[in-house]
Amino acid sequence: MSLSHKIISTPDDVLTIGQLFVAVSITTLVFYSLYRWLLPKPIPGVAYNPNATKSLLGDAPDMIKEVTLTGEFRVWCAKQVKLMNSPICQVFIRPFSKPWVLLADFRESKDILMRRREFDKSSFLAQGMACMGSFHGIYTTGDKFRSNRQLIQDLMTTSFLTNHVGPAIYAKVLEVMKLLELKMELANGRPFSVKKDFEYASLDVMLEFAFGQNWVHTATGPQVELLSKLSASDVKLDAMDQPVTFPMVPIVDFLHSVYEAPEIVEKTINAIMPKLQTWWWSKQSWYKHIFDVKERVMKEQVTLGLKNYRSGHVKTGIEHMLLREGTRAEKEGREPDLDSEVFRDEMFGDIVGGHHTTSGAMMWLAKCLTDLPQIQAKLRSVLYETLASAKEEDRLFTLEEIRRANLPYLDAVIEEMLRINAVTVTREALCDTTILGCPIKEGTQVFFVSNGPGFLSPSIPIDDSKRSSTSLEAKINATWDETQDLTIFDPERWLVRKNNGDGLLADDVDFDGAAGPQLVFGLGRRACWGRRLAYQEMKTMIAMLVWKFQLLEIPPALSSHAGLEGIARVPQQCYLRLSKL
Numbered sequence: 001m002s003l004s005h006k007i008i009s010t011p012d013d014v015l016t017i018g019q020l021f022v023a024v025s026i027t028t029l030v031f032y033s034l035y036r037w038l039l040p041k042p043i044p045g046v047a048y049n050p051n052a053t054k055s056l057l058g059d060a061p062d063m064i065k066e067v068t069l070t071g072e073f074r075v076w077c078a079k080q081v082k083l084m085n086s087p088i089c090q091v092f093i094r095p096f097s098k099p100w101v102l103l104a105d106f107r108e109s110k111d112i113l114m115r116r117r118e119f120d121k122s123s124f125l126a127q128g129m130a131c132m133g134s135f136h137g138i139y140t141t142g143d144k145f146r147s148n149r150q151l152i153q154d155l156m157t158t159s160f161l162t163n164h165v166g167p168a169i170y171a172k173v174l175e176v177m178k179l180l181e182l183k184m185e186l187a188n189g190r191p192f193s194v195k196k197d198f199e200y201a202s203l204d205v206m207l208e209f210a211f212g213q214n215w216v217h218t219a220t221g222p223q224v225e226l227l228s229k230l231s232a233s234d235v236k237l238d239a240m241d242q243p244v245t246f247p248m249v250p251i252v253d254f255l256h257s258v259y260e261a262p263e264i265v266e267k268t269i270n271a272i273m274p275k276l277q278t279w280w281w282s283k284q285s286w287y288k289h290i291f292d293v294k295e296r297v298m299k300e301q302v303t304l305g306l307k308n309y310r311s312g313h314v315k316t317g318i319e320h321m322l323l324r325e326g327t328r329a330e331k332e333g334r335e336p337d338l339d340s341e342v343f344r345d346e347m348f349g350d351i352v353g354g355h356h357t358t359s360g361a362m363m364w365l366a367k368c369l370t371d372l373p374q375i376q377a378k379l380r381s382v383l384y385e386t387l388a389s390a391k392e393e394d395r396l397f398t399l400e401e402i403r404r405a406n407l408p409y410l411d412a413v414i415e416e417m418l419r420i421n422a423v424t425v426t427r428e429a430l431c432d433t434t435i436l437g438c439p440i441k442e443g444t445q446v447f448f449v450s451n452g453p454g455f456l457s458p459s460i461p462i463d464d465s466k467r468s469s470t471s472l473e474a475k476i477n478a479t480w481d482e483t484q485d486l487t488i489f490d491p492e493r494w495l496v497r498k499n500n501g502d503g504l505l506a507d508d509v510d511f512d513g514a515a516g517p518q519l520v521f522g523l524g525r526r527a528c529w530g531r532r533l534a535y536q537e538m539k540t541m542i543a544m545l546v547w548k549f550q551l552l553e554i555p556p557a558l559s560s561h562a563g564l565e566g567i568a569r570v571p572q573q574c575y576l577r578l579s580k581l
Helices: 003-009 011-038 050-054 060-070 073-084 106-115 123-128 143-151 158-187 195-214 220-227 253-269 274-281 285-310 317-332 341-371 373-386 388-392 399-404 408-420 469-473 531-548
Strands: 088-091 100-103 425-429 433-435 438-440 445-448 495-497 509-511 549-551 563-565 569-571 578-580
Touching: 060 073, 073 088, 073 100, 100 106, 106 425, 106 445, 106 469, 123 253, 123 274, 123 425, 143 317, 143 341, 158 195, 158 220, 158 399, 158 531, 158 578, 195 220, 195 285, 195 317, 195 341, 195 531, 253 274, 253 285, 253 341, 285 317, 285 341, 317 341, 341 373, 341 408, 341 531, 341 549, 341 569, 373 388, 373 408, 373 531, 373 549, 399 531, 408 495, 408 509, 408 531, 531 549
Parallel strands: 100 445
Antiparallel strands: 088 100, 425 445, 433 438, 495 509, 549 578, 563 569
16 A cells, blocks of 8 residues: 555544644634734824835834934934825834824924823833933923922023023133134144034033032033144144044043933933833943942032032022022921932933033034025124124123123024924823824824924915814914925024114014924923023024134035934034134
8 A cells, every 4th residue: 555545544644634734724813813913003094104004113114224324313204294295194113002193283283282281291202211310301291390390490590591601601612712713723724523612612511500610620621721732733634625633631421421321311212122221221330330420420519519508609500409499398398308319310411401402503503604604794794783892892792792782683593503403392192182183092102393394394284173272272473484495594584674674683673483483492381491591502602603713614525414313413513614703
């Protein structure tokens, strides 16, 4: 009997093959059903990429490819909005999670940020910021958030900014001007990078803001001292368009902690499992070193501040926080908690945030003025005419002169730079709700796209019947002409003309910060706390830079406007070629 005949004629063998077939079929069906169940589930009525729903990874591979290439999540978001041609769309980034919603409509974004309490701090951002401890930016808008904000409320008052911060900014900017002059002379007409110069200047301002004279280590001072000892023969000079590289003095460990903390935050936010990554990193020696140094220095500074507070000398940011806690405790009938980690974590977070965001903004301003010499010339003319006494006396303006000066064109230059370089603002739905008539489930992350329609291109028309009642009831302020090219850097968008001329002085124009859409500082209860400080620093730095130097043309290879997106958008390159005025 043949082997094949045996197989056919054996009932047990036939049964075994049948069972195997059934088992394989059931297993395949189970896995296929599980696969189908795990695929991204679109929100009904919200535009999406159909191909993304056919893969467990959704839109993630496409997004990662784009961000790897550009360094910017916001660029990819704007492309999705354009691709789907809808003011609200959804993307699938994290496997087995709810889709993320992209909203590209300023009016509705403003309404959510300012009036709709069913949206608050995104939990995935809070998880990414876990390393920042008890910093107010981690919390939803509840008791802890309000308590921390109350501790720092005195630090944005006119008196504190005028008496403590203003002199610090002016002194630090003067130091940067000295550094730039040294570099200009040594470079002899060649370009050089100023990324670290702006970063160090902003870092020094924030340290003075927080600690005052209690902190003795600066970032910029040692660089000035080093370069002042160099001669032309100490610097390697190549062709006129080749950048000059200068030696640098290393900064102290605490300043490294200020640099490293936002990078940790950004990497954790982008992680698939942020809580697990934070836990794993917290066991690593490099991570421990960063935050051990932070804790040691912050404890030292709080101790010094406490000594001054108790002796009646309250000047610095830390000392004002201690004073506020003392006043609050007395009002509440309790003992003040002056040893709380909140003082350390809150002020460290403020230093990190203020340094990282403002330095990037000043870099963009320098790049824009370099690329657009006609705007640079207009701004210089406005400064010279407004601060005429200083110009006539052939001197730099004083702190008091620049503080009191009404410079709507400078305000407009700053605002236009911020508009073009804004990053996405994010909120999370705290309950089931709707946006533009579409159902939004509790826990959904909503990204307000500020580099797409309504910002850098015309708004996408929306039927008012889809808007929320609070959005419809609110006054519409941002109504500028969207037929103009919104990608062009044009500060005059933000100006309201008082007469028929073309002047740009305070007698000719007013600055209107509500003339167009702006989300760079957020809006509502969670709007950027340090906004006034940032404007003061940018205004002083750019006014002094344009007053003292002409920003000359930079070769294309050094003038890219590619950015890196994190806590803020910062340029990948920032070079200047200067001549003294």
